[in-house]
Amino acid sequence: MESKHDIRLTSGELTPLWTGYQGDSMANCVLKYFLNKVEDAEVKPIVEYALGLTEEHMEFKNSLFRNEKFPIPLAFTDKDVNIDAPRLFSDGFMLLYLRHMGIAGLTAYSMVLASSSRKDIRVFFNHNLKTAAELLEKATTTLQSKGLLPRSPYIPYPDSVEFVQKEGWLNGVLGDRRPLNSSEITHLFLNIMTNSVGQALMLGFSQVAKSKEVVEYILRGRDISSKHIEVFSSVLRDDKLPAPMTWESDISNSKEAPFSDKLMLYHTVFLTALGLGNYGAALAGSTRRDLAALYLRLTAEIGTYADDGAELLIKNKWMEKMPGAIERDALLSV
Structure with missing residues (x-):
């Protein structure tokens, strides 16, 4: 044993x-x-x-x-x-x-x-x-x-089992674009929700952070979240589907920080990493090609943002080194 x-x-x-x-x-x-x-x-x-x-x-x-x-x-x-x-x-x-x-x-x-x-x-x-x-x-x-639970959009039940009839079902070109399927709707909804949480958190953090660099970085993240929420919401609206509400109104006007700049910056980078994972799952769950292209573009944007956040953590000596393999070259005497 x-x-x-x-x-x-x-x-x-x-x-x-x-x-x-x-x-x-x-x-x-x-x-x-x-x-x-x-x-x-x-x-x-x-x-x-x-x-x-x-x-x-x-x-x-x-x-x-x-x-x-x-x-x-x-x-x-x-x-x-x-x-x-x-x-x-x-x-x-x-x-x-x-x-x-x-x-x-x-x-x-x-x-x-x-x-x-x-x-x-x-x-x-x-x-x-x-x-x-x-x-x-x-x-x-x-x-x-409390009536506060966001629900993903309702869609009608199909009348019967159907099979895809043409390759164009994968396309997302305007004029030949099929309606969203349930998987695509779900991922759009969930990514709006996670961005909404991040948007509200970063609004609060930006009000109370002390370092100018940290404030600017967090504000940039808030703006990225706001943009992505609008992009995903517009895709839902194109199919006459509702988008969930945002939560910015639930942030007070306080200017006194409950958390250190280190914690707020780390939390922002942490949320960005979660977002990268969510976009990857959405990419895998979306068969319409325009959506795949959309997720790839937005993933690149938040990937750059996450990298910039890691650099800011390192600059402030706030990033602990994760355990890793031995640096063999550093052991060489020549």
């Missing part, structure tokens, strides 16, 4: 543990601030639940890293959050944020299970997968009860 100390952690296990520590510590700061500001009696227990998950994750990883003689990342601490700063986000937006935490967790944990071989690590990520689903369920149910 394999014990958890019989074998070292593989790169496939270290990567989600290390990056997850960064994400959990960031979310822990955000949720501590949320908990100090939330007023809705239905939302507060969900914030507490999510905060408990981040603390549980970090406790496991701290213990694991110590046992493995692996350096614990610095990541984010109480120095990166001011829970007494004025309210920046509405309770409704906090609830939406929690829902997207659950969605991101489900996506991440289902993928990392495929790269994990050690039993204790598989048990940990399996547990996280279940709790992420529970967080998503709690947030979704509460959003629904």
